[in-house]
Structures are given as C-alpha cells and as structure tokens.
Amino acid sequence: MLTEFFQYLFSGITVGATYAMAALGFTLIYNASNVINFAQGEFIMLGGMLAVLFTQAGLPLPVAVLLAVVVPTLVGVLVEKSVIEPVKGADTVNIIIITIGASLVIRGLVQVTLGKNARALPAFSGEAPVTLLGAVLPSQSLWVIGVTALVVAGLWFFFNRTMGGKAMLATAINRTAAQLVGINTAWVLTLSFALSAGLGALGGVLVTPITLTAYDAGIMLGLKGFVAAVVGGLGNGMGALVGGLLVGVLEAMGAGYLSSAYKDAVPFVLILLILFFMPRGLFSAKTTERV
Amino acid sequence: MKTLAKTLAFCAATLLPLMAQAAEPIRIGSVLSVSGPAAFLGDPEAKTLEMYVAQINKQGGVLGREVKLVHYDDGGDASKANGFAKRLIDDDKVDFLVGGTTSGSTMSMVPLAEKAGIPFISLAGAVVIVEPVKKWVFKTPHSDRMAAEKVFVDMQKRGITKVALLSETSGFGQSGKKETEAVAAKYGITLVANETYGPKDTDMGPQLTKIKNTPGVQAVFVFGLGQGPAIVTKNYRQLGIDLPLYQSHGVASDEFLKLAGPAAEGVRLPSPAQIIGDKLPADDPQKPVVTAYNAAYKAAYNESTSTFGGYAYDGLMLMVQAVTAAGSTDRAKVRDALEATKGHVGVSGTFTMSPTDHMGLDLSSFRMLEVKNGDWALLP
Structure with missing residues (x-):
C-alpha cells in the first residue's frame, strides 16, 4: 500500500522535474520582459534532438551535451535579434504572437532536416533504476532533479546578488526608468533569451533519456511547463520548481488512484481551484496595483 | 524558314493530340498523412508510392499507358482528407484511389468513393473500413482484431488466461x-x-504499478503506436515486472528496438513478414517479394523500411494487378477484378479477396516475433 504510494510519488517527481525545467525558461523571459515565450518548448526539443545527433555522430557525452546547450543558446539569441528586437516597442501580446511564429519555424526546420522519427538517448549513469522505500526511481530522474535544483539556486543568486540579474529585474519592472539609470535594456532582453534557451536546452538534454524526443516534443513540454509556471506564480524560480513537481505528482496520483483515463483532468481541475483562490499563483508576492 | 515553321506548326497541331491520346495516363489519386502526428506512417507510404510508380513507368507502364500519381497531404486531418478526395475525384479526374493513412481519414473518404463508384484501396488498419463490406472499398493492412487474436493464440500456447x-x-x-x-x-x-495512457505521455509508471499489484495477472498486452510503447517497455523493466510483455503490430519496426534499447529484450509481438525479410525461411513464398521491396526502398531513400510502406506497396500492386486482369481502366471491371484477387503475394501477406472479405489476409500473414539479443527472432 505504502510502496504503491511511493511508486506513484516517484513517477510524479520524475515527470514533474521535466515540467519544472520547462517552467523555469518561461519564468526567466517573463522576468526580463513580461513576455510569455511560446518558443520555450522548441528550445527544450532542440536540446534533446541535438544531444542525440551529436552522440550518434560519435562525440563523447559531455561534449555532446555542451554543444547541445550552446547551439540552442545561439538560436535563442538569433530569434531575439532577428524577430523580437525589431518590434521592441510593440505590445506584449504582439511579441507573444511572434514567439509562436518562431516556434513553428524552429519545429518545421527540425522536422525537415532531422526527420520525424522519435529518438532515444542513453541514461547518463546506466539504465539500472534506484530502489528507495520499496519503490523504484530511474537514475536519470536524480540527474534531472539535481540539476533543476542547482539551476534554481543559481538563478536565485543571479537575480538577487548580481548586478546583471538586478538590471534584468529592473528592466522588467519599468523599462524607461531602467534606461534612465543607465541599464542597457536591449542587452537585457538578449541575455534573457540566451539564458532561457540555454536552460531549456539543458533541460531537454536531461529529460530525453526518460521521455524520448521528437521534432514535436516541445509542444507538450511547453504546455505543461507553462501550466507549472502559472501555478507556481509567473516569474518565480522556486514557484516554477514547486509548480512543475505539483503538476507531475498530481498526474501520477490521478492515474494511480483514480483512473488513467482521467489522468490529465486531475491536475487541471486542481489547478483551476488553486488559481481561483490564489489568482497570482502559489509563490507570487502580493503586489498592490496603483490606480 | 517560313515553310519549316509551317511544317512544325502543322506537326504540332496534328500529331500532339494523337500522341497525347495514345499516352493518356492512368491516374491514381492518393491522400496521405505525410505531415502531422501520423507522419511516420504517411511518409514511407508516399515514398513507396512515388518510387514504384516511377519504376512501373520505366518498365512501360500498365496496359502500355503511363501511370500518374496525384498526391495530397492531409496532415492527419480527416476533414482535409475528405476535401482532397473530392478534389481528386471531381477536378483531377483520377481513375482509382490508393491511400488514406489513418482510419479517420479513410472513413471520411469512403462515402465519396462509394458515391462516385471509384475503386479505393485504403492503407489504414481499423476493421470498420471493410466491415460491413463496402462495394468499392478495400484495404491492405492487417486489422487490429487479427493482432489481438494472434497474440491470444500465443498466450493460449503458454497457458496464460x-x-x-x-x-x-x-x-x-x-x-x-x-x-x-x-x-x-x-x-x-x-x-x-x-x-x-496518452500518446504523448512520458511516464507510464503509475499504470504499470497498478497492473503489477493486480492479483492473478499472468501477462501484459500493450496496444499502441510510436514512442509510447517504447516508454512503457522501459518503465516495465525499471519496475522489475517479470511477466511476459506483448506489444501490438503498431510497433513492428526497427525504430522500436532503437527507442526501447535493452528493455525490449523478450518482448513478443505479431508482425507482418516484412521486417524480418532476411530471416524468413528460403521456401517462404513472401521472401522474394519482401527482400526485393526492402532492398529497393533502402537503395532509393537510405532508410530502413517499415510495415507502413509495405501496405502502400501492396495497395499499388493490387490495383495494378486488377487493372491488368481487367484489361481496361473501366472502374466496375477493375473493382470486380480486385474482389476476385486470389493468392496475390504481397509484402504484408498473401491476399485472397472475396465478396465478403475486402482485406483478404488471414492470421497466417502475421508472424509472432520475439526480441532476442537486440534483434527480431521468428517464433515457430
């Protein structure tokens, strides 16, 4: 009975950690620009696909992973420079629509150049799972959870203790005021795209041994990641982590204790409830709007 | 100079229509899901059709006439398939239809083919396509019911209930x-x-844990397509379930071995002979057909073949054979010839159609395979 519970919990944490990774990317760009970047899922997919491509080309795993993170980062910068920056003054909504367009282009290019087949990547430290409290956890899950935790800590440090991070926050809060105190706001937006693309790609590489990947894998991960980010409170790193794990665990519990047919409905119903009572998400600070 | 131009113009005016008439091509219309979620089915189907239509034309065509393939991509959307089928019938004036990658697309095209009276060979799996029998509609893939039956026959042998x-x-x-x-x-x-489980799910641990804790379970049967079954197989090994694991013919491709890796060891599934072409016994009637198809596809596209491309090959060849047997492209005659198909050896099996059976395959066209040492092994 208890073993069963732990098994559902571990399954949920494994999936939830992948959602959390995706949620972090949304959080970053939202922090810098109040924009929801719907191309986030494609950066995750790119990371996974490229890691598979490079390992198949015979590169050792660490080199392949590094390249699979660097290339999408450059793609992120390219997207920002080529389509986001020219419309800098536009409404947030316009920019959001542009990111949807960018995601379609990236997905289409990958589909044409790398093919439509699903691909697998071997787990970093062997396929043998870890047994804990009578339940099993794939060893790759530990990688995902560990790296996600490190990234959250790193982001917290970046935003609270470094000038670059604070400049980013300041730009998000008030672009004009930030410019007046000498912050290069154009540079901040580029940096946030580079960071979130790189993080997304890293997440994509880490989850691929568990989830497999294909040119259209970004749609699902992006969607669930977005939900996780909203539940946790947009713009909050800790919230992204908790939101992701919550969605994953709720799904697993729903499948285990209710019915697998209603698996996707369970978290969404609960999320609606959460947002009904806490419209700004679990972790968002209370803000007062001046009228 | 003037006379030459005149002569040329005269030739063009009189000879060209004649030549065109002599070479009026046989038009085969096709709607496939080359993009979208069913792309991994539609892509090899389209490639197979293109390759073999070109080959048939190189060998002089059918009844001395060129074969022309008119092809549209429905992106896996059944309502688009319906629109394209209408266009093929009304505007492109095709003689026959071969296609319909998914069961949904096929079923949206069926009423049009029935109304226009066009022989239609579908490449989709569901039983509803040919049951009840529709006058103009045929199909090449094994049905899902046959897959379940083949698996149950194997379970019976092992005493699993x-x-x-x-x-x-x-x-x-x-x-x-x-x-x-x-x-x-x-x-x-x-x-x-x-x-x-959902086709895009990334972890089937909870479902498998529930199954593992169900008293009396002797075997697990997974019915799915693409990457889901590969993840199920991985989770199955991670959870340490040691019951026999059966998959459906939906994963009968080398892709599954690549995705599931060592976890696939010991998995059993029903499959057309196509994926084990080189392991078939030499006296198997399907062996030459299967190996020729596999080699030709590999040579043309440098990809390994899938059973789905095989369904397209069979669809095209059945149609060509029916046209040859009918001696004309008269739709009613070709339909009757299709229904009279007997012992046609294809990539997916040996087809014998009848007025009550518009698929023409029996259980023997499925082979039971087991994954051994990372490769397929034929079970007796």
Whole structure:
C-alpha cells in the first residue's frame, strides 16, 4: 500500500522535474520582459534532438551535451535579434504572437532536416533504476532533479546578488526608468533569451533519456511547463520548481488512484481551484496595483 | 524558314493530340498523412508510392499507358482528407484511389468513393473500413482484431488466461482496445486490468504499478503506436515486472528496438513478414517479394523500411494487378477484378479477396516475433 504510494510519488517527481525545467525558461523571459515565450518548448526539443545527433555522430557525452546547450543558446539569441528586437516597442501580446511564429519555424526546420522519427538517448549513469522505500526511481530522474535544483539556486543568486540579474529585474519592472539609470535594456532582453534557451536546452538534454524526443516534443513540454509556471506564480524560480513537481505528482496520483483515463483532468481541475483562490499563483508576492 | 515553321506548326497541331491520346495516363489519386502526428506512417507510404510508380513507368507502364500519381497531404486531418478526395475525384479526374493513412481519414473518404463508384484501396488498419463490406472499398493492412487474436493464440500456447491490457488513447489504441475486449473470451482470456495512457505521455509508471499489484495477472498486452510503447517497455523493466510483455503490430519496426534499447529484450509481438525479410525461411513464398521491396526502398531513400510502406506497396500492386486482369481502366471491371484477387503475394501477406472479405489476409500473414539479443527472432 505504502510502496504503491511511493511508486506513484516517484513517477510524479520524475515527470514533474521535466515540467519544472520547462517552467523555469518561461519564468526567466517573463522576468526580463513580461513576455510569455511560446518558443520555450522548441528550445527544450532542440536540446534533446541535438544531444542525440551529436552522440550518434560519435562525440563523447559531455561534449555532446555542451554543444547541445550552446547551439540552442545561439538560436535563442538569433530569434531575439532577428524577430523580437525589431518590434521592441510593440505590445506584449504582439511579441507573444511572434514567439509562436518562431516556434513553428524552429519545429518545421527540425522536422525537415532531422526527420520525424522519435529518438532515444542513453541514461547518463546506466539504465539500472534506484530502489528507495520499496519503490523504484530511474537514475536519470536524480540527474534531472539535481540539476533543476542547482539551476534554481543559481538563478536565485543571479537575480538577487548580481548586478546583471538586478538590471534584468529592473528592466522588467519599468523599462524607461531602467534606461534612465543607465541599464542597457536591449542587452537585457538578449541575455534573457540566451539564458532561457540555454536552460531549456539543458533541460531537454536531461529529460530525453526518460521521455524520448521528437521534432514535436516541445509542444507538450511547453504546455505543461507553462501550466507549472502559472501555478507556481509567473516569474518565480522556486514557484516554477514547486509548480512543475505539483503538476507531475498530481498526474501520477490521478492515474494511480483514480483512473488513467482521467489522468490529465486531475491536475487541471486542481489547478483551476488553486488559481481561483490564489489568482497570482502559489509563490507570487502580493503586489498592490496603483490606480 | 517560313515553310519549316509551317511544317512544325502543322506537326504540332496534328500529331500532339494523337500522341497525347495514345499516352493518356492512368491516374491514381492518393491522400496521405505525410505531415502531422501520423507522419511516420504517411511518409514511407508516399515514398513507396512515388518510387514504384516511377519504376512501373520505366518498365512501360500498365496496359502500355503511363501511370500518374496525384498526391495530397492531409496532415492527419480527416476533414482535409475528405476535401482532397473530392478534389481528386471531381477536378483531377483520377481513375482509382490508393491511400488514406489513418482510419479517420479513410472513413471520411469512403462515402465519396462509394458515391462516385471509384475503386479505393485504403492503407489504414481499423476493421470498420471493410466491415460491413463496402462495394468499392478495400484495404491492405492487417486489422487490429487479427493482432489481438494472434497474440491470444500465443498466450493460449503458454497457458496464460489472465491478462492486463494497457492501451493508448489514440484512435489506433482505442480501436485495438475495443477489438481486444471483443475477442478475448473466444480464446478463454480474461482481462483483469484495463488501463490507458496518452500518446504523448512520458511516464507510464503509475499504470504499470497498478497492473503489477493486480492479483492473478499472468501477462501484459500493450496496444499502441510510436514512442509510447517504447516508454512503457522501459518503465516495465525499471519496475522489475517479470511477466511476459506483448506489444501490438503498431510497433513492428526497427525504430522500436532503437527507442526501447535493452528493455525490449523478450518482448513478443505479431508482425507482418516484412521486417524480418532476411530471416524468413528460403521456401517462404513472401521472401522474394519482401527482400526485393526492402532492398529497393533502402537503395532509393537510405532508410530502413517499415510495415507502413509495405501496405502502400501492396495497395499499388493490387490495383495494378486488377487493372491488368481487367484489361481496361473501366472502374466496375477493375473493382470486380480486385474482389476476385486470389493468392496475390504481397509484402504484408498473401491476399485472397472475396465478396465478403475486402482485406483478404488471414492470421497466417502475421508472424509472432520475439526480441532476442537486440534483434527480431521468428517464433515457430
């Protein structure tokens, strides 16, 4: 009975950690620009696909992973420079629509150049799972959870203790005021795209041994990641982590204790409830709007 | 100079229509899901059709006439398939239809083919396409019911009676679930657990844990397509479940071995002979057809073949054979010739159609395979 519970919990944490990774990317760009970047899922997919491509080309795993993170980062910068920056003054909504367009282009290019087949990547430290409290956890899950935790800590440090991070926050809060105190706001937006693309790609590489990947894998991960980010409170790193794990665990519990047919409905119903009572998400600070 | 131009103009005016008439091509219309979620089915189908239409034309065509393929991509959308089928029939004036990658697309095209009276060979799996029998509609793939029956025959041999079913919520998985539930009793099998998963799910641990803790389960049968079954197989090994694991013909491709890796060891599934062409015994009537198809596809596209491309090959060849047998492209005559197909050896099996059977394959066209040492092994 208890073993069963732990098994559902571990399954949920494994999936939830992948959602959390995706949620972090949304959080970053939202922090810098109040924009929801719907191309986030494609950066995750790119990371996974490229890691598979490079390992198949015979590169050792660490080199392949590094390249699979660097290339999408450059793609992120390219997207920002080529389509986001020219419309800098536009409404947030316009920019959001542009990111949807960018995601379609990236997905289409990958589909044409790398093919439509699903691909697998071997787990970093062997396929043998870890047994804990009578339940099993794939060893790759530990990688995902560990790296996600490190990234959250790193982001917290970046935003609270470094000038670059604070400049980013300041730009998000008030672009004009930030410019007046000498912050290069154009540079901040580029940096946030580079960071979130790189993080997304890293997440994509880490989850691929568990989830497999294909040119259209970004749609699902992006969607669930977005939900996780909203539940946790947009713009909050800790919230992204908790939101992701919550969605994953709720799904697993729903499948285990209710019915697998209603698996996707369970978290969404609960999320609606959460947002009904806490419209700004679990972790968002209370803000007062001046009228 | 003037006379030459005149002569040329005269030639052009009189000879060209004549030549065109002599070479009026046989038009085969096709709607396939080359992009979208069913792309991994539609892509090899389209490639196969293109390659063999070119080859047939190189060898002089059919009845001395060129074959022309008119092809549209429905992106896996049944309503688009309906629109394209209308266009093929009304505007492109095709003689026959070969295509319909998914069961949904096929069923949206069926009323049009029936109304226009056009012989239509579908490449989709569901039983509803040919049951009840529709006058103008035929299909080449094995049906999901046959896959379930083949698996149950193997379970019977091993004395298994209590089975857990894990099916995908896709059209393929749900149709498979329905057929599996319908034929289980016939083979003395009880389904003691009945779980589902979504085609884009990334972890099936909870469903498998539930199955593992169901008392009396002797084997697990997974009905799905693409990457889902590979993840199920991985989770199955991680959870340390040591019951026999059966998959459907939906994963009968080398892709599955690549995705599931060592976890696939010991998995059993029903499959067309196509994926084990080189391992078939030399006296197998399908061997030459299968090896020739595999080699030609590999040479043309440098990709390994899938059973789906094989269905397209069979669809095209059945149509060509029916046109040859009918001696004309008269639609009614070709339809009758299709229905009279006997012992046509294809990539997917040996086809024998009848007025009550518009698929023409029996259980022997499925081979039971087991994954051994990372490769397929043929079970007796």
